[in-house]
Amino acid sequence: MPSPELRTEAIETLLRERGVITSEAVDAVIAHYERDVGPRNGARVVVRAWVDPEYKRRLLADGTAAIAELGYGGPQGEHMVVVENGPRVHNVVVCTLCSCYPWPVLGLPPAWYKSPEYRARLVREPRRVLAEMGLALPPEVEIRVWDSSAEIRYLVLPERPTDTTGLDEAALAALVTRDAMIGVAKVRAGG
Amino acid sequence: MDGIHDLGGLEGFGPVPYRTGEPVFHHSWEGRVFALMLLAGAPNIDAFRHAIERVDPVTYLTAGYYGRWLAALERSVAEKPATSGTRSQAGSRRAVGYAPRFRVGQPVLVKEVRTPGHTRCPGYVRRRRGVVEIVHPAWVFPDTNAHGLGERPQYVYCVGFDGRELWGDGAEPGARFHIDLFESYLDAVA
Numbered sequence: 001m002p003s004p005e006l007r008t009e010a011i012e013t014l015l016r017e018r019g020v021i022t023s024e025a026v027d028a029v030i031a032h033y034e035r036d037v038g039p040r041n042g043a044r045v046v047v048r049a050w051v052d053p054e055y056k057r058r059l060l061a062d063g064t065a066a067i068a069e070l071g072y073g074g075p076q077g078e079h080m081v082v083v084e085n086g087p088r089v090h091n092v093v094v095c096t097l098c099s100c101y102p103w104p105v106l107g108l109p110p111a112w113y114k115s116p117e118y119r120a121r122l123v124r125e126p127r128r129v130l131a132e133m134g135l136a137l138p139p140e141v142e143i144r145v146w147d148s149s150a151e152i153r154y155l156v157l158p159e160r161p162t163d164t165t166g167l168d169e170a171a172l173a174a175l176v177t178r179d180a181m182i183g184v185a186k187v188r189a190g191g
Numbered sequence: 192m193d194g195i196h197d198l199g200g201l202e203g204f205g206p207v208p209y210r211t212g213e214p215v216f217h218h219s220w221e222g223r224v225f226a227l228m229l230l231a232g233a234p235n236i237d238a239f240r241h242a243i244e245r246v247d248p249v250t251y252l253t254a255g256y257y258g259r260w261l262a263a264l265e266r267s268v269a270e271k272p273a274t275s276g277t278r279s280q281a282g283s284r285r286a287v288g289y290a291p292r293f294r295v296g297q298p299v300l301v302k303e304v305r306t307p308g309h310t311r312c313p314g315y316v317r318r319r320r321g322v323v324e325i326v327h328p329a330w331v332f333p334d335t336n337a338h339g340l341g342e343r344p345q346y347v348y349c350v351g352f353d354g355r356e357l358w359g360d361g362a363e364p365g366a367r368f369h370i371d372l373f374e375s376y377l378d379a380v381a
Contacts, residue, residue, distance in 0.1 A: 004261055008220040011264055012227060020231045029226035034215045078282045079328065081349075096199030096313050098240055099256065108225070111217070112209045114256040120201040123315065127363050133209045143366040147199065149311050150347045150371035151283055151330050179211065 038107035039178035041072050042155060045105060046181065047172045049082075050160045060084060063155065067105060077104035077153055083146065084157045085183070090137055091144045092130065092183030093154045094122040102153035106178055113182065123147055133184050156181050161189035192307055193314060195248035200315040200358070221257035228260050233267045236283065237337035241309035242267045283331035285344035291374070293348055297323045298380040301350070301372065309337035312376045319356050320380060324369060325349035332373055345374040 002010075015021045045067055049056035059066035063080035067073065080102060083091040095101065099114040112118055121129050126143045130136070137143065146154045158180040164172060179185035216222040233239035242263035243251075251259055293299055300320050304312040311333050325348065332343040351369050354362030 004218070004224075004258060005220045007261055007265065008223050008227075011261075011268060012223060014268065015227060015231050021227065025230055026223055026226040029229055030216070030222040033225070034222070038215075075282070078284055081325070096315070097196055097311060098243065108215055110210075110213045111256065112207050112213075115208050116198055116201075116252055117204040117207045120198040120204045121207070123199045123368055124202070124358055125363055126366050129207060132206050139365060141365070143363075145366060145368045147313070147368065147370040149313060150327070150333075150373065152327055152347065152349070152371050177211075184209075 033103075033108055037103060039105075039176075039181065040173070041070075041107075042102075042105035042178070042181045043173040043176035044070055044169075045072070045082075045155070046157060046176045047169050049157055050172060051169060056157075059157070067155075072104040074104050076100070077102050079152050080105070080155060081152055082155045082157050083144065085159050085186075087159075088140065089142050089144060090130075090183065091146060091154075091156045092122065092126060093146045093148060093156060094119060095148050096120070096123055097149050100148045100151075100153065102155055105155055106181060110178070130184060135185055156183040158183075158187045161187055163189045192244060192309070193305070194244045195251045196244045197314050199313045216257075218257075220261075224257050224261045224264060228264050228267075231268075232264050234339070235331075235336055237309060237331070237333040238339075239263065239267070240333070241337040242270075244309065283336070283342075285329050285331060285342065287329040287344050287346070291326050291346045291348075293323045293326070293346075293374070293377060293379065295323055295326060299323055299348070299350060299377045300380050302376055302378055304376055306334060308334065310334045312372060313370070315357060316350070316352065316370055316372070319352055321350035321352040321356070323348045324351045327371065330373070332375065334373075334375070347371050347373055348377065350377070 049059050059082050063082040067080050085091055096119050099109050101109040123145055126145050148154050175187050180187045233242055243259050246259050246262045301316045303317050304310055327347040329344045329346050332345055335341050335343045349369050349371050351367055354366045
């Protein structure tokens with residue numbers, strides 16, 4: 001079997017010769033997903049919810065509309081549901097059938113999210129999987145797993161660390177990781 | 192189809208290959224495959240997912256995510272040589288002229304969905320009882336849309352399941368499982 005590089009080149013050439021695509025259009029898509037979208041978008045949403053209770057209320061009531069207020073939406077984010085973590089509840093998102101993921105707020109998913117290990121195990125032994133990934137949750141915390149197998153996309157609203165008073169929105173956003181918005185980590189005050 | 196893609200609950204896998212700080216694309220061909228699939232890969236997202244599901248199981252597990260996409264892209268182009276680049280970008284949410292069949296709090300039973308084609312009803316919830324937790328808007332039905340058999344838009348429900356209902360006595364305590372299911376997959380529980 002030829003290498004993926006050669007196979008990709010062959011199919012791109014074929015589609016270009018058929019007039020279906022141009023190399024410029026391919027470059028533009030890549031640039032968009034490498035530069036313009038990514039977890040910094042989601043971090044802005046999270047921080048706004050932390051600092052603005054009225055925004056948080058809107059975000060939890062209608063995630064799609066509240067996220068659109070900050071300018072984010074589009075493919076793989078047409079209908080967003082935001083689920084809130086708290087002292088007794090921890091939410092975590094997976095897609096067992098493929099690798100559905102909220103592109104407009106988190107960008108494209110990391111390799112581990114797309115791995116057979118994560119997809120197979122998270123819906124069966126979430127507490128063990130999270131512990132293996134470095135997030136040991138006490139037994140009294142309920143884990144809520146969201147298998148986003150249809151077109152609805154889920155974003156986890158992590159808890160704000162307690163010792164972050166006085167930080168502005170930009171400083172808070174720097175603390176919010178992609179993994180905390182998937183639900184496999186918490187936000188730490190030290191980043 | 193009961194394919195290798197339907198991974199939920201399958202046992203025998205080791206630790207998640209977890210790392211932080213990954214690039215968006217690990218190789219430049221991955222980005223090109225991603226863009227080609229988006230621009231010209233399949234008539235709609237359901238047909239695209241079905242093309243990935245039909246990648247042979249060994250390749251599916253070993254080629255990596257964009258390796259699967261590449262194999263699916265090759266298949267899509269071979270099956271639909273006249274691909275015109277007019278793939279619908281309209282999304283798949285639709286308005287429907289009927290009321291949802293189920294309401295929040297209602298117990299439901301997932302049907303024994305079996306099809307040789309595409310479905311978004313995973314094996315691990317079939318024949319299991321859950322409770323409707325969210326009534327979502329209506330969406331194009333993947334099971335027909337993937338095969339050019341019409342959009343048949345219908346409501347989608349977030350159904351919550353107890354661990355024991357899905358995994359028996361060995362289930363981890365203190366976990367609840369939510370999954371979005373199309374109306375056609377569900378029956379009311381008397």
